[in-house]
Amino acid sequence: MKIDIVSIFPTFFDVLDISLLGKARQNGVINLDVHDLRDFTFDRHRTVDDTPYGGGAGMVMKPEPWGLALDEILGITEGQAQDDQAKKPADQDAPAQTDADAATTAADGSIPPLVIFPSPAGDVFNQAMAKELAHEDHLVFGCGRYEGIDQRVFDYAEQHARVRLVSLGDYVLNGGEVATMAMIEAIGRLIPGVVGNPESLTEESHEDGLLEYPSYTKPSTWRGQEVPPVLLSGNHGAIEKWRYEQRVERTRRVRPDLLPPE
Numbered sequence: 001m002k003i004d005i006v007s008i009f010p011t012f013f014d015v016l017d018i019s020l021l022g023k024a025r026q027n028g029v030i031n032l033d034v035h036d037l038r039d040f041t042f043d044r045h046r047t048v049d050d051t052p053y054g055g056g057a058g059m060v061m062k063p064e065p066w067g068l069a070l071d072e073i074l075g076i077t078e079g080q081a082q083d084d085q086a087k088k089p090a091d092q093d094a095p096a097q098t099d100a101d102a103a104t105t106a107a108d109g110s111i112p113p114l115v116i117f118p119s120p121a122g123d124v125f126n127q128a129m130a131k132e133l134a135h136e137d138h139l140v141f142g143c144g145r146y147e148g149i150d151q152r153v154f155d156y157a158e159q160h161a162r163v164r165l166v167s168l169g170d171y172v173l174n175g176g177e178v179a180t181m182a183m184i185e186a187i188g189r190l191i192p193g194v195v196g197n198p199e200s201l202t203e204e205s206h207e208d209g210l211l212e213y214p215s216y217t218k219p220s221t222w223r224g225q226e227v228p229p230v231l232l233s234g235n236h237g238a239i240e241k242w243r244y245e246q247r248v249e250r251t252r253r254v255r256p257d258l259l260p261p262e
């Protein structure tokens with residue numbers, strides 16, 4: 001899988017050089033590049049933001065640097081970009097995720113990349129989405145900051161790729177980097193060859209709608225607390241039954257919304 005990230009804080013993603021994802025990059029399972037949005041500016045201050053039309057607090061990210069970054073990453077030629085200028089402006093009322101005007105197949109018939117913009121206004125990310133996105137060949141993450149990105153960037157991206165606005169959850173972050181990191185980790189661990197033992201991906205919270213069972217390791221007694229005897233019994237059928245019961249009980253207690261209607 002090819003992953004491109006655009007951010008004004010590229011060093012934020014240095015952590016992706018270590019651990020499982022770092023190994024996956026070293027062995028070529030994941031090809032990840034991080035792009036500094038300011039490399040697509042040409043003024044002395046490398047400006048990426050400006051005041052919002054219509055007024056309001058804060059600043060909005062300018063479209064020009066984003067357009068150049070997306071052109072480079074998506075392989076959009078100058079001619080194609082100029083063609084877009086001739087096109088009717090996107091319907092301002094259409095949601096930024098309209099598939100109807102998304103480029104669903106490239107000129108050579110290949111599936112174009114999926115461009116993900118983390119946004120509080122996006123579909124909420126979950127394990128089902130992670131599993132779906134783990135099948136993509138090329139993901140591009142556009143990390144906004146300030147009060148967000150000029151809407152025309154999303155509309156432009158949709159003319160050349162598939163675009164999704166995705167939210168990490170119902171709270172407000174300061175930008176898209178944390179969400180991008182979380183999504184890359186959740187998606188990356190589902191890619192074959194990233195996690196050493198694929199069996200460890202089953203029976204996880206949210207994998208099959210139930211939360212995970214409690215885990216224990218040596219010593220069998222610790223500060224007066226014992227490991228549940230069934231786990232020391234060697235009776236694999238009993239262990240499997242106990243673990244399932246624990247998953248149902250924990251889900252019923254912590255996340256009853258995940259349980260199927262009775």
Ligand SMILES: N#Cc1c(-c2ccc3ccn(Cc4ccc(CN5CCCC5)cc4)c3c2)n[nH]c1N
Binds near residue numbers: 120173174176
């Ligand atoms: N994923 C995800 C996210 C994000 C997220 C993702 C990307 C960006 C880019 C900038 N911000 C900060 C921001 C965004 C909007 C507002 C609201 N304003 C009102 C009037 C115009 C906007 C204010 C701050 C971001 C936040 N927050 N929470 C999630 N789950």
